[in-house]
Amino acid sequence: MPKRLIRQTADAFSYPAEAAPAGLVLYVVLTVVGSAAPVVIAWFTKAVIDGLTEGGDAGSLLGYALGLGVAGLVAAALPLGTEYLAVHLEREVGVLTQDRLFTAVGEFVGLGRFEDPSFLERLRLAQQAASGAPIRVVTGVLAIARHVTTVAGFLVTLFLINPWMAALVLFSGVPMLVSELAMARRRVRMYWDIGPTERREFFYGQLLAGVEAAKEVRLFDLGAFFRARMLSERRTANSAKRAVDLREMSLQIGLGLMAATVGGAGLIWAISAAARGRLTPGDVTVFVAAVAGVQTGLAGIAGGIAGCQESLGMFDHFRSVTTAGPELPVAKDPRPLDSLLTEGIELHDVWFRYSDEHDWVLKGVNLRIAKGETVALVGLNGAGKSTLVNLLCRFYDPTKGSVTWGGVDVRDADAGDLRRRICAVFQDYMSYDLSAQDNIGLGDLGRLDDLEAIAAAAERAGIHGKLAGLPRGYRTLLTRMFFMEGRDDEGPDQGVVLSGGQWQRLALARALLRDDPDLMILDEPSSGLDAEAEAEIHASLGRHRAGRTSLLISHRLGAVRGADRIVVLSGGVITEEGDHQTLIDGAGEYARLFALQASGYGAEH
Numbered sequence: 358m359p360k361r362l363i364r365q366t367a368d369a370f371s372y373p374a375e376a377a378p379a380g381l382v383l384y385v386v387l388t389v390v391g392s393a394a395p396v397v398i399a400w401f402t403k404a405v406i407d408g409l410t411e412g413g414d415a416g417s418l419l420g421y422a423l424g425l426g427v428a429g430l431v432a433a434a435l436p437l438g439t440e441y442l443a444v445h446l447e448r449e450v451g452v453l454t455q456d457r458l459f460t461a462v463g464e465f466v467g468l469g470r471f472e473d474p475s476f477l478e479r480l481r482l483a484q485q486a487a488s489g490a491p492i493r494v495v496t497g498v499l500a501i502a503r504h505v506t507t508v509a510g511f512l513v514t515l516f517l518i519n520p521w522m523a524a525l526v527l528f529s530g531v532p533m534l535v536s537e538l539a540m541a542r543r544r545v546r547m548y549w550d551i552g553p554t555e556r557r558e559f560f561y562g563q564l565l566a567g568v569e570a571a572k573e574v575r576l577f578d579l580g581a582f583f584r585a586r587m588l589s590e591r592r593t594a595n596s597a598k599r600a601v602d603l604r605e606m607s608l609q610i611g612l613g614l615m616a617a618t619v620g621g622a623g624l625i626w627a628i629s630a631a632a633r634g635r636l637t638p639g640d641v642t643v644f645v646a647a648v649a650g651v652q653t654g655l656a657g658i659a660g661g662i663a664g665c666q667e668s669l670g671m672f673d674h675f676r677s678v679t680t681a682g683p684e685l686p687v688a689k690d691p692r693p694l695d696s697l698l699t700e701g702i703e704l705h706d707v708w709f710r711y712s713d714e715h716d717w718v719l720k721g722v723n724l725r726i727a728k729g730e731t732v733a734l735v736g737l738n739g740a741g742k743s744t745l746v747n748l749l750c751r752f753y754d755p756t757k758g759s760v761t762w763g764g765v766d767v768r769d770a771d772a773g774d775l776r777r778r779i780c781a782v783f784q785d786y787m788s789y790d791l792s793a794q795d796n797i798g799l800g801d802l803g804r805l806d807d808l809e810a811i812a813a814a815a816e817r818a819g820i821h822g823k824l825a826g827l828p829r830g831y832r833t834l835l836t837r838m839f840f841m842e843g844r845d846d847e848g849p850d851q852g853v854v855l856s857g858g859q860w861q862r863l864a865l866a867r868a869l870l871r872d873d874p875d876l877m878i879l880d881e882p883s884s885g886l887d888a889e890a891e892a893e894i895h896a897s898l899g900r901h902r903a904g905r906t907s908l909l910i911s912h913r914l915g916a917v918r919g920a921d922r923i924v925v926l927s928g929g930v931i932t933e934e935g936d937h938q939t940l941i942d943g944a945g946e947y948a949r950l951f952a953l954q955a956s957g958y959g960a961e962h
């Protein structure tokens with residue numbers, strides 16, 4: 358246990374040592390110097406009082422007074438310097454730890470961790486602890502060292518005056534240490550326990566204050582309902598915190614009473630000893646200061662150890678996230694993927710479920726997409742179409758079976774290499790609060806500034822005219838989130854708000870920016886578009902897809918009828934396969950759905 362504690366403490370120190378080495382050294386030096394000040398002040402005070410009462414010579418008296426003044430000045434100025442340095446160190450460490458944390462998160466290969474609530478909780482606590490915890494450990498360790506120095510100095514003083522008193526004051530500190538450590542452990546546990554409650558409170562707050570839910574909150578009059586839930590979560594968290602605070606307070610009162618009793622007994626003894634002429638008035642002063650100094654120092658040591666333990670406990674979340682490593686196996690010696698795709702992309706008897714507790718989503722799927730072929734995947738809601746896409750992009754690994762890319766199992770390849778070969782529009786596409794240019798350019802970072810390529814992609818997605826006509830063209834921000842009136846030179850009126858269908862076209866443009874991808878995945882690329890726009894987009898995509906390997910998912914069967922092969926997924930298995938005409942002739946599920954949609958359109962006219 359102590360070994361682990363030492364290792365953890367050393368690790369916490371390594372962050373400020375790396376982020377701001379000079380600042381850390383200065384901080385340590387100033388703290389050490391500051392720790393000697395109280396003892397020096399006590400001794401100068403004794404010398405001045407004894408000099409005054411015993412009629413010492415004026416020269417040495419002046420010297421003591423001067424010493425007292427300088428020590429007082431140092432004691433007053435040092436905390437300001439150390440406080441400044443602590444904040445500086447915290448800022449610098451914050452940059453380093455944020456970098457480490459998000460680098461680690463970026464290295465997660467798939468999506469599983471982002472759906473694991475206990476991991477998300479750990480991530481939240483890791484973020485919270487990232488910048489402050491290492492500095493609190495450093496401050497705690499130095500505070501302990503400072504208090505140890507002060508206590509040692511005063512203990513020697515006390516020992517010289519009354520050894521029994523020194524022992525009594527020292528041992529009265531033991532219960533303090535034990536209870537402080539127990540309190541720190543309880544506090545860390547409490548933070549972990551109330552994590553989900555605080556997350557829910559935050560969630561309700563977001564619903565009330567964010568734009569996403571604003572319409573429904575007003576339409577269904579949900580404000581009071583969500584507010585009540587939010588406050589109830591807050592009250593639950595508060596009562597857990599209050600229980601710990603109450604326990605701490607009662608313990609502190611008990612400890613305070615014990616310290617006061619010991620201090621009072623010491624004072625009575627010192628005064629009676631002085632009355633009998635065994636102590637000088639200076640001795641009494643230094644004795645009182647020493648008892649108070651030892652008690653304060655011991656409380657400081659106990660508090661410092663407890664604080665360190667609490668911070669180390671919190672920092673453990675940071676450490677476990679940054680050392681978690683990828684959650685899907687990473688090939689040590691990744692096999693290169695090639696663009697020839699002679700063997701196509703293939704799912705071999707793929708079984709998949711999101712976790713052991715979930716039902717099977719895919720149940721033995723065999724599917725081959727040949728190079729240059731357009732395969733359309735259709736099926737009812739929840740049939741597993743997007744899940745299949747997730748496996749192709751290796752956001753998850755099949756529970757059983759395999760996915761191969763040109764004959765190479767994607768688990769043996771580098772996930773980055775795989776994804777660079779794919780361009781995709783997902784059903785749940787992103788709308789970034791950035792400029793139009795960035796929104797498209799993010800599809801291929803190397804072309805972020807290539808306006809020509811960006812405009813060409815926008816043209817293919819049928820949104821170029823709209824974007825070019827914006828107040829600042831492609832540089833126009835597609836959000837009003839980041840404007841602060843009076844502070845931003847671009848003014849709040851410059852951001853624009855796009856419609857749902859326009860955002861979808863933008864997402865499509867982002868996917869189309871990639872030059873010559875090996876596989877194009879379009880998962881409901883036109884669900885938000887009007888009928889005319891949909892026809893136009895599909896015509897454009899059809900031209901763009903020609904000769905490319907692609908997988909198209911759509912509920913609008915009219916949009917997929919031109920695919921080389923249509924695959925029907927139902928309940929996690931492939932039930933039908935063939936081109937449009939074959940499936941219509943087969944009079945199965947596809948033919949039924951197609952007839953249903955066609956009659957729906959027919960009925961309108």
Ligand SMILES: Nc1ncnc2c1ncn2[C@@H]1O[C@H](COP(=O)(O)OP(=O)(O)OP(=O)(O)O)[C@@H](O)[C@H]1O
Nearest residue numbers: 472711715718736737738739740741742743744745
């Ligand atoms: N991240 C997830 N964790 C757990 N279950 C999931 C997850 N994503 C999807 N599912 C479940 O897997 C099943 C298949 O979902 P999927 O999104 O693949 O269907 P889909 O065919 O794309 O449906 P839709 O046509 O509605 O888009 C559903 O029952 C869904 O509840």
